[in-house]
Amino acid sequence: MPEWPEMDTYRRLLSPLVCGHAIEAVEVNREKTINEPVGEFQAALTGRKVLFVERRGKHLLFHLDDGNRLLLHLMLGGWLYYGPRPEKEDSTYQVVLTFDDGNRLFFGGLRLGYLHRLSAKSALEKLKDLGPDPFDSRLTPEAFAKRLGARRGKLKPTLVDQKLVSGIGNCYSDEICFDAEVLPTASIPDLTEETKLRLYRSMRKVLEEATTNGGYMDRKFTEDDTYVGGHDDRVRVYDREGEPCPRCGSPIRLEIVSSRKMFFCPACQKDR
DNA sequence: AGGAGTACCCGGACGC
DNA sequence: TGCGTCCGGGTACTCC
Numbered sequence: 685m686p687e688w689p690e691m692d693t694y695r696r697l698l699s700p701l702v703c704g705h706a707i708e709a710v711e712v713n714r715e716k717t718i719n720e721p722v723g724e725f726q727a728a729l730t731g732r733k734v735l736f737v738e739r740r741g742k743h744l745l746f747h748l749d750d751g752n753r754l755l756l757h758l759m760l761g762g763w764l765y766y767g768p769r770p771e772k773e774d775s776t777y778q779v780v781l782t783f784d785d786g787n788r789l790f791f792g793g794l795r796l797g798y799l800h801r802l803s804a805k806s807a808l809e810k811l812k813d814l815g816p817d818p819f820d821s822r823l824t825p826e827a828f829a830k831r832l833g834a835r836r837g838k839l840k841p842t843l844v845d846q847k848l849v850s851g852i853g854n855c856y857s858d859e860i861c862f863d864a865e866v867l868p869t870a871s872i873p874d875l876t877e878e879t880k881l882r883l884y885r886s887m888r889k890v891l892e893e894a895t896t897n898g899g900y901m902d903r904k905f906t907e908d909d910t911y912v913g914g915h916d917d918r919v920r921v922y923d924r925e926g927e928p929c930p931r932c933g934s935p936i937r938l939e940i941v942s943s944r945k946m947f948f949c950p951a952c953q954k955d956r
Numbered sequence: 957a958g959g960a961g962t963a964c965c966c967g968g969a970c971g972c
Numbered sequence: 973t974g975c976g977t978c979c980g981g982g983t984a985c986t987c988c
Binding site for chain 1: 957958959960961962964965966967968
Binding site for chain 1: 980981982983
């Protein structure tokens with residue numbers, strides 16, 4: 685669920701809180717979340733300092749002072765919470781890291797999500813197929829149009845393909861198509877050059893706006909947090925079946941395409 | 957190539 | 973309130 689804006693919001697908020705701090709304790713309540721026996725994981729992480737936090741697509745990479753990395757993917761339903769105490773005492777968290785300043789980083793809702801301890805090399809190997817970041821300066825409008833134009837499928841499945849561009853998921857692919865006034869089911873070979881450039885502008889605009897608003901996560905990040913999730917009620921079409929299109933007033937339609945939800949305005953989004 | 961199907965997982969939503 | 977059932981979502985894999 686968390687996509688580019690949500691993960692980048694976490695990265696931005698987390699960096700000043702954990703960078704330069706050492707991990708003092710490691711709690712693992714779900715062994716499947718990690719990639720080695722709990723004891724080894726705890727022993728390897730205890731005393732390690734976080735140098736910086738990097739986002740790659742929908743992943744977060746915690747760079748540790750021994751050269752290794754913690755690779756996080758929240759998949760569906762995962763979230764982060766940071767503070768001296770858990771959000772609710774009876775909440776269950778799959779992993780909890782305690783830092784040397786008494787604060788803790790809680791990893792919650794990790795069902796399919798994971799937190800893996802990897803060497804720098806194997807972390808790179810794991811992420812090698814990720815496409816460019818949407819805001820990579822080398823990804824010019826022309827480069828994006830060319831990359832997209834090399835595909836032959838439908839627009840939405842291609843936008844959520846992490847090999848095209850990394851970080852776009854089910855929600856923002858619909859938001860981008862809506863902003864660009866193209867149907868998510870449009871066939872890429874039928875798109876005009878102008879539409880591909882419009883998709884590029886919409887991609888950057890939609891992701892940037894959502895990130896500025898704090899993404900759509902529905903959980904607080906810290907106890908007094910009122911920022912994270914601020915974009916949730918600004919989403920234009922996703923999860924708004926039947927509501928009037930913000931552009932033309934027609935009811936937003938929901939269709940299932942290859943078992944994923946797709947929200948769009950049938951009136952003002954076109955097929956090329 | 958791309959698209960369809962499927963497994964993974966379990967909190968939370970829903971039904972009674 | 974309580975118990976059972978089912979769903980969703982990103983990714984990785986298979987197969988056509």
